[in-house]
Amino acid sequence: MGSITFIEHDGTQHAVDIEGGKSLMQIAMDNGVPGIDADCGGEAACGTCHVVVDGGWVKATGNASDEELLMLDMTPDRAETSRLACQIIASDAMDGLVAHLPEFQM
Amino acid sequence: MMKVVNLVAEKGAAIVPMPMQIKAAHLLYKAKTRLGIYTEFPEFVEAPIPDVSTLALENIDVSNPFLYRQNRWESYFKRLRDECPVHFQKNSAFGPFWSVTRYEDILFVDKNHQLFSSEPFIVIGKAPDELAVEMFIAMDPPKHDIQRRAVQGVVAPKNLKEMEGLIRERTQDVLDKLPLNAPFNWVEEVSIELTSRMLATLLDFPYENRRKLVYWSDLAGGGAESTGGLNDSDELFRGMVDMSKHFARLWHEKKAKAAAGEEAGFDLITLLQGNDDTKDLISRPLEFLGNLALLIVGGNDTTRNSMTGGVFALNRFPDEFIKLKNDPSLIPNMVSEIIRWQTPLAHMRRVATEDVELNGQTIKQGDKVVMWYASGNRDERAIDQPEQFIIDRKSARNHLSFGFGVHRCMGNRLAELQLRILWEELLARFDQIDVVGKPEYVQSNFVRGYSKLMVQLTAKPSGA
Numbered sequence: 001m002g003s004i005t006f007i008e009h010d011g012t013q014h015a016v017d018i019e020g021g022k023s024l025m026q027i028a029m030d031n032g033v034p035g036i037d038a039d040c041g042g043e044a045a046c047g048t049c050h051v052v053v054d055g056g057w058v059k060a061t062g063n064a065s066d067e068e069l070l071m072l073d074m075t076p077d078r079a080e081t082s083r084l085a086c087q088i089i090a091s092d093a094m095d096g097l098v099a100h101l102p103e104f105q106m
Numbered sequence: 107m108m109k110v111v112n113l114v115a116e117k118g119a120a121i122v123p124m125p126m127q128i129k130a131a132h133l134l135y136k137a138k139t140r141l142g143i144y145t146e147f148p149e150f151v152e153a154p155i156p157d158v159s160t161l162a163l164e165n166i167d168v169s170n171p172f173l174y175r176q177n178r179w180e181s182y183f184k185r186l187r188d189e190c191p192v193h194f195q196k197n198s199a200f201g202p203f204w205s206v207t208r209y210e211d212i213l214f215v216d217k218n219h220q221l222f223s224s225e226p227f228i229v230i231g232k233a234p235d236e237l238a239v240e241m242f243i244a245m246d247p248p249k250h251d252i253q254r255r256a257v258q259g260v261v262a263p264k265n266l267k268e269m270e271g272l273i274r275e276r277t278q279d280v281l282d283k284l285p286l287n288a289p290f291n292w293v294e295e296v297s298i299e300l301t302s303r304m305l306a307t308l309l310d311f312p313y314e315n316r317r318k319l320v321y322w323s324d325l326a327g328g329g330a331e332s333t334g335g336l337n338d339s340d341e342l343f344r345g346m347v348d349m350s351k352h353f354a355r356l357w358h359e360k361k362a363k364a365a366a367g368e369e370a371g372f373d374l375i376t377l378l379q380g381n382d383d384t385k386d387l388i389s390r391p392l393e394f395l396g397n398l399a400l401l402i403v404g405g406n407d408t409t410r411n412s413m414t415g416g417v418f419a420l421n422r423f424p425d426e427f428i429k430l431k432n433d434p435s436l437i438p439n440m441v442s443e444i445i446r447w448q449t450p451l452a453h454m455r456r457v458a459t460e461d462v463e464l465n466g467q468t469i470k471q472g473d474k475v476v477m478w479y480a481s482g483n484r485d486e487r488a489i490d491q492p493e494q495f496i497i498d499r500k501s502a503r504n505h506l507s508f509g510f511g512v513h514r515c516m517g518n519r520l521a522e523l524q525l526r527i528l529w530e531e532l533l534a535r536f537d538q539i540d541v542v543g544k545p546e547y548v549q550s551n552f553v554r555g556y557s558k559l560m561v562q563l564t565a566k567p568s569g570a
Binding site (some may be wrong): 103 | 213216217251255258263264501503510511512514518519
């Protein structure tokens with residue numbers, strides 16, 4: 001099964017169990033990880049589940065769609081390895097993945 | 107047509123100042139009207155709106171600008187949601203249009219900017235051709251993205267952090283001057299006063315003229331032809347001439363200051379001048395005016411009506427006020443619930459770029475499609491007990507009021523910030539915030555607003 005670690009902007013770490021098939025956004029919300037708002041409920045339509053995936057892991061998350069890229073471009077502190085957490089579906093292959101939460105959401 | 111105007115304007119800007127161009131546009135508009143090229147748009151005359159159950163489905167017209175005032179909107183939208191969630195009205199004052207009334211369908215339309223274009227207007231009606239200023243809210247990607255990116259720094263989170271102290275100071279100042287134990291109009295004394303100060307800051311506009319920003323914003327959004335409002339085209343043109351004078355002057359002043367080596371601020375014009383894509387925006391007058399107008403309109407009556415709406419909601423649901431006083435940590439969640447419950451902008455309009463099937467209906471290419479946020483925010487399919495104002499509601503942030511997709515409201519965190527601070531300072535000072543009498547509502551199918559809400563304040567006992 002494995003686990004994913006979310007790291008808040010102030011450095012607080014949250015290790016959560018991977019639930020295969022659920023989005024990283026949903027897993028974060030279910031585990032009370034602060035820093036994600038999920039205003040649109042997972043539709044790549046609000047930008048408020050923005051995370052910065054650790055460099056080594058971003059390939060494992062797959063490719064962002066054009067729509068996701070448009071939303072990401074509007075987020076504050078957009079980084080090279082930014083993703084919308086609602087568009088990353090968790091799998092066992094992501095065991096050990098680290099995702100940083102930005103200081104602010106859009 | 108607009109390309110020609112813009113081209114002329116561009117060439118003209120070097121020779122003819124912007125206000126003169128708008129004056130010329132106004133003369134052209136008046137001439138065309140007099141010659142009968144344009145028919146004058148009819149005035150809206152208020153009449154009692156019938157109970158929705160007495161109407162045939164096809165005769166339901168939710169573009170009526172008195173629906174909100176007469177408290178008919180809830181039942182009208184409910185009937186559409188239940189019986190005809192994608193509804194065609196073939197014959198309104200604004201021409202034929204589709205109404206999308208369920209949360210899920212609104213989200214679908216909002217997200218799909220390729221199927222549903224925001225051009226040329228995002229209100230159900232239109233502005234006069236001669237005054238069709240260009241705003242990025244009414245543009246599609248990629249042009250939308252370039253323009254939005256140029257201005258979004260003004261509400262960047264780091265900027266908001268800087269502004270919080272000032273917003274709080276001003277809020278305290280306004281609240282400390284309010285009368286106690288005597289009724290006054292909350293709309294004027296609090297909502298408009300606070301939002302006008304905010305707008306002046308965003309633009310670094312002369313503070314003593316801040317009410318002009320409010321006046322111009324109201325004018326821009328309030329035409330009969332655009333949203334069923336009261337304002338006539340002549341007043342709109344005159345207002346835009348004045349606005350263009352002030353904004354052009356502000357642009358040149360800031361340019362001069364920067365050239366003289368003064369420190370750059372975080373206001374909108376400074377940001378525009380510092381960005382490669384917009385540093386010569388003044389030579390594209392319609393875009394210049396459009397984007398400045400957009401930012402003042404965006405931050406004007408939306409925030410204003412949420413400030414008033416919150417007070418009204420807590421009076422309609424007094425148990426929630428008790429809940430709030432017992433637990434002020436609920437303020438941030440309540441702010442989202444206020445924005446949902448008020449839904450300051452009733453709709454956003456799109457145009458179908460191709461034939462689209464939606465919930466059993468075929469929308470044709472070129473058809474107007476209106477997303478009714480006010481309806482989606484009351485859709486029990488997506489929101490539990492939607493007609494209830496519940497300050498600790500779960501998923502309060504999922505409301506439609508800021509929109510979804512690439513056009514999602516850029517000022518959302520600023521709005522939330524202003525409202526949060528307002529309620530923190532209100533709770534610190536007042537024990538009772540009582541509405542006296544009935545509110546007065548704005549005539550519009552776009553703005554869900556109050557022109558008057560009489561309120562009486564009772565201070566907290568000292569030492570409380």
